Amino acid sequence: MDLPLDLLLQLFFKSIGLWWVILPATLIGIVVGILPGFSAQNTLIMLLPLTLSMSVEAALAFMIALYCATQLGGGIPAILFNMPGEGGAAATTLDGYPMTRKGQAQQALVLCFSASAFGGLITTVITILALPALSRIGFYIRSVEMIAFMFFGLTLIAAIASKDVLKGLIAGFLGLMIGAIGSDPVFGTPRATFDLLELYDGVPIIAALVGLFAISEAFCMLEEETVIQASALADAKRARWADTLDGLRMTLRYSWQTVWTSLIGLFIGILPGAGATIAAFLAYHYSKLLSRTPELYGTGHPPGVIAPESANNGVTSGTLVPVLALGIPGGATGAVMMIVLSYNGIVMGPRLFTDKPEIAYGVFVQMFVAYLLMIALILPLARYMSRVVWIPTRFLVPVILAMIAVSAFAEREYIFDMGLAVLFGALGYVARRTGYEVTAILVGVLLGPLFETYLLRSLRVGQGDPMILFSSPIGNAIWLMSVAALVLPWIRARRRNGVLARAAAAGNE
Amino acid sequence: MSGKLVSRRRMIGGMAALGALGLSAPARAQAGYPAKGFKVIVPTGQGGGADVLVRAFTPSWSPFLNNQSFEFEYQPAASGQVAYELFLGKREHDGYNLLFGNMGPETIMYVTQGPKYKFPGDYIYFCGVDIDDCGISARKDSRYKAIGDVIEDGRKRTLNIAVTRIPHPGTIGLLILSEQTGCKFNIIPYAGGNQATTALMNGEVDLLGGGISGVPFEANGTLRVLTVFNRTKNQLAHINDNAPLANVALGVNMPDLYTSRSFAIHADWAEKNPDSFRLLKETSAKVFAVPKFKEDISKTPQPWDVVKYADQETCMAYARGIAEFAAQFKSQLTAKK
Numbered sequence: 001m002d003l004p005l006d007l008l009l010q011l012f013f014k015s016i017g018l019w020w021v022i023l024p025a026t027l028i029g030i031v032v033g034i035l036p037g038f039s040a041q042n043t044l045i046m047l048l049p050l051t052l053s054m055s056v057e058a059a060l061a062f063m064i065a066l067y068c069a070t071q072l073g074g075g076i077p078a079i080l081f082n083m084p085g086e087g088g089a090a091a092t093t094l095d096g097y098p099m100t101r102k103g104q105a106q107q108a109l110v111l112c113f114s115a116s117a118f119g120g121l122i123t124t125v126i127t128i129l130a131l132p133a134l135s136r137i138g139f140y141i142r143s144v145e146m147i148a149f150m151f152f153g154l155t156l157i158a159a160i161a162s163k164d165v166l167k168g169l170i171a172g173f174l175g176l177m178i179g180a181i182g183s184d185p186v187f188g189t190p191r192a193t194f195d196l197l198e199l200y201d202g203v204p205i206i207a208a209l210v211g212l213f214a215i216s217e218a219f220c221m222l223e224e225e226t227v228i229q230a231s232a233l234a235d236a237k238r239a240r241w242a243d244t245l246d247g248l249r250m251t252l253r254y255s256w257q258t259v260w261t262s263l264i265g266l267f268i269g270i271l272p273g274a275g276a277t278i279a280a281f282l283a284y285h286y287s288k289l290l291s292r293t294p295e296l297y298g299t300g301h302p303p304g305v306i307a308p309e310s311a312n313n314g315v316t317s318g319t320l321v322p323v324l325a326l327g328i329p330g331g332a333t334g335a336v337m338m339i340v341l342s343y344n345g346i347v348m349g350p351r352l353f354t355d356k357p358e359i360a361y362g363v364f365v366q367m368f369v370a371y372l373l374m375i376a377l378i379l380p381l382a383r384y385m386s387r388v389v390w391i392p393t394r395f396l397v398p399v400i401l402a403m404i405a406v407s408a409f410a411e412r413e414y415i416f417d418m419g420l421a422v423l424f425g426a427l428g429y430v431a432r433r434t435g436y437e438v439t440a441i442l443v444g445v446l447l448g449p450l451f452e453t454y455l456l457r458s459l460r461v462g463q464g465d466p467m468i469l470f471s472s473p474i475g476n477a478i479w480l481m482s483v484a485a486l487v488l489p490w491i492r493a494r495r496r497n498g499v500l501a502r503a504a505a506a507g508n509e
Numbered sequence: 510m511s512g513k514l515v516s517r518r519r520m521i522g523g524m525a526a527l528g529a530l531g532l533s534a535p536a537r538a539q540a541g542y543p544a545k546g547f548k549v550i551v552p553t554g555q556g557g558g559a560d561v562l563v564r565a566f567t568p569s570w571s572p573f574l575n576n577q578s579f580e581f582e583y584q585p586a587a588s589g590q591v592a593y594e595l596f597l598g599k600r601e602h603d604g605y606n607l608l609f610g611n612m613g614p615e616t617i618m619y620v621t622q623g624p625k626y627k628f629p630g631d632y633i634y635f636c637g638v639d640i641d642d643c644g645i646s647a648r649k650d651s652r653y654k655a656i657g658d659v660i661e662d663g664r665k666r667t668l669n670i671a672v673t674r675i676p677h678p679g680t681i682g683l684l685i686l687s688e689q690t691g692c693k694f695n696i697i698p699y700a701g702g703n704q705a706t707t708a709l710m711n712g713e714v715d716l717l718g719g720g721i722s723g724v725p726f727e728a729n730g731t732l733r734v735l736t737v738f739n740r741t742k743n744q745l746a747h748i749n750d751n752a753p754l755a756n757v758a759l760g761v762n763m764p765d766l767y768t769s770r771s772f773a774i775h776a777d778w779a780e781k782n783p784d785s786f787r788l789l790k791e792t793s794a795k796v797f798a799v800p801k802f803k804e805d806i807s808k809t810p811q812p813w814d815v816v817k818y819a820d821q822e823t824c825m826a827y828a829r830g831i832a833e834f835a836a837q838f839k840s841q842l843t844a845k846k
Contacts, residue, residue, distance in 0.1 A: 342809055
């Protein structure tokens with residue numbers, strides 16, 4: 001199919017004309033992204049009457065800008081307070097927050113904004129260029145490939161555990177056990193729910209997220225005067241525009257990182273049932289695995305912020321591919337967008353590209369424009385946002401805890417979830433103080449249920465034959481990557497510190 | 510059309526008005542029922558079939574109910590069981606809390622899981638909105654050109670068939686068909702129609718079971734309905750290439766198996782407030798004649814042919830019938846002996 005360049009140009013200028021929709025949607029999206037528990041799909045559902053009353057172009061621009069900005073906004077509290085606003089930003093805490101602690105909050109925010117926006121721009125362009133081919137990815141990825149993907153994601157626990165293997169694995173398995181709570185994915189039989197209705201759908205992710213990260217971190221914050229290390233405070237208070245430029249320089253330095261990790265996001269976004277959280281963790285995992293300096297990850301290393309942020313924004317265009325090309329939404333946000341498109345009499349599928357190319361391509365052109373406007377809007381704010389961390393923790397923590405309480409409640413509107421968040425907060429605090437990685441627990445909670453679902457589904461497809469798990473060439477390649485992910489860090493460590501290093505040294509002598 | 514669209518000026522003006530609204534609390538009271546907005550629990554996810562249908566229905570119902578609003582809450586956990594537990598245990602029994610459920614799957618869930626609430630004692634289905642026959646579908650380019658091919662192959666090997674969820678009238682249909690023909694099905698739940706369709710498209714499964722109304726429109730028209738579990742008529746023959754009825758094509762004796770979505774209300778409130786309940790029933794029945802409802806349905810993937818009113822008696826009889834089948838096939842639906 002030839003690319004209709006004239007149409008794309010027309011759509012570009014038309015989309016810029018919709019700035020009056022894109023800017024407020026971006027601001028709403030950033031706020032929604034900052035607040036854990038407020039997701040893009042819930043907000044879009046709440047605003048459905050508004051979008052249904054707009055023209056289809058304006059409605060799409062509004063929804064797309066809001067959706068993209070949500071992914072970007074989630075990284076802000078992750079970097080400033082170690083509290084991810086969205087599941088997709090949980091991996092951003094790993095290096096974003098250590099940068100803040102070192103007095104580099106502004107640089108970290110700029111990295112987050114630029115990686116998000118450039119990641120979004122890159123994947124949007126690629127999607128426009130290769131839409132028909134991309135729409136077929138879903139046909140090649142089945143349960144057996146997904147189970148391999150999920151296993152690869154779980155190997156992240158081992159990577160996190162590399163600092164202290166036993167504690168890391170204990171934390172990961174604890175997460176997996178917590179993730180197994182709820183109705184089983186085949187027959188819907190409740191397990192370990194203690195007859196609590198609130199747990200039938202499993203442990204609510206937002207309560208776990210805010211508890212493990214935000215509440216436990218808030219407790220830890222109270223032990224210090226400010227979020228920033230005392231030694232870095234004076235430096236951080238000199239926040240200048242030069243720091244913004246420094247952040248941009250870092251982004252440019254790792255620009256290739258932005259490209260390939262955003263492609264991971266695009267790919268994961270196209271697959272049904274995956275999503276931004278998985279994409280961000282996988283991108284972080286790959287980034288660390290393929291890095292020449294993996295030991296710097298977790299200490300405030302810029303690629304550790306770039307990888308998850310560009311990936312979770314890459315997901316945004318990926319999610320819309322099956323919606324437009326096949327009429328099959330991969331997630332709730334796509335489903336809500338489908339409602340609006342259907343309401344305007346637009347039928348999704350390949351014919352959309354011939355019948356209404358202005359809609360099919362328009363969606364991605366609007367996304368492109370949304371990211372362009374977003375970066376112009378938010379980059380200058382990094383300098384001011386980073387100042388929040390100067391506030392003494394005795395003022396900051398009560399505000400954060402109040403917001404967290406609302407966030408835990410907002411997703412399902414259960415008081416129970418607020419209590420659960422506190423429980424996870426206590427667990428997270430104990431884990432932090434005793435050297436157990438809360439991220440390993442979260443990876444278990446997040447990936448455990450998905451791993452189980454795809455495992456049971458694959459075994460059912462294989463009619464009980466476990467060899468089905470190794471029946472796909474793509475799946476087998478991913479299994480091999482998982483093994484490599486487990487073995488490579490071990491070999492590297494041995495080479496650096498162990499037998500091989502000593503052997504090499506002995507050889508030199 | 511353009512008159513109702515939001516322009517830049519109207520949006521900015523609207524935002525200002527919204528701000529002003531926050532400063533002045535409206536104090537408006539209406540006499541008689543209903544005097545405030547309704548809250549509707551939907552036991553499935555946002556953007557799903559039930560969501561689309563209830564959103565098309567309520568704007569046409571509202572004018573009959575003092576223009577009251579409808580607010581939706583989605584509770585898809587445990588195949589809808591959580592939604593019922595919440596509706597019956599944690600929501601006020603005041604006539605303003607409704608449920609819009611998939612009667613078939615949720616009744617099966619009730620029978621197989623044995624929750625605390627009681628059916629038919631605790632709630633009443635009073636307005637069925639659609640009838641979506643169940644059946645079997647395949648890809649048009651698959652080797653299954655007719656349902657006979659499926660049965661023949663299924664007698665030789667076990668066929669993988671995707672369903673949205675195990676507790677579903679379509680699953681019961683497959684179990685009955687299997688009993689009567691000797692065809693072996695390996696039923697795989699995919700937690701939603703989109704994932705089940707994708708599994709058929711990417712070749713993970715041989716067939717798709719369940720509701721057939723959306724099949725001609727899904728996956729760009731590359732799917733074919735092979736058979737319909739209805740004793741008398743394929744109501745969507747004109748859009749599914751006149752797919753044959755299972756009983757006619759295979760000489761079996763299958764019951765009507767379909768899904769149907771309906772509004773439900775607390776039984777104790779209905780008993781104490783018969784006039785108000787009658788108002789809900791009568792006004793909901795009138796919606797089917799409102800042109801706007803038909804117009805709104807035409808904007809959804811749901812064909813108008815499946816939109817059919819079912820009164821309280823019909824709905825409750827349907828749910829009781831499904832409950833009997835669920836009890837009969839409980840071991841297969843729960844994997845418990």
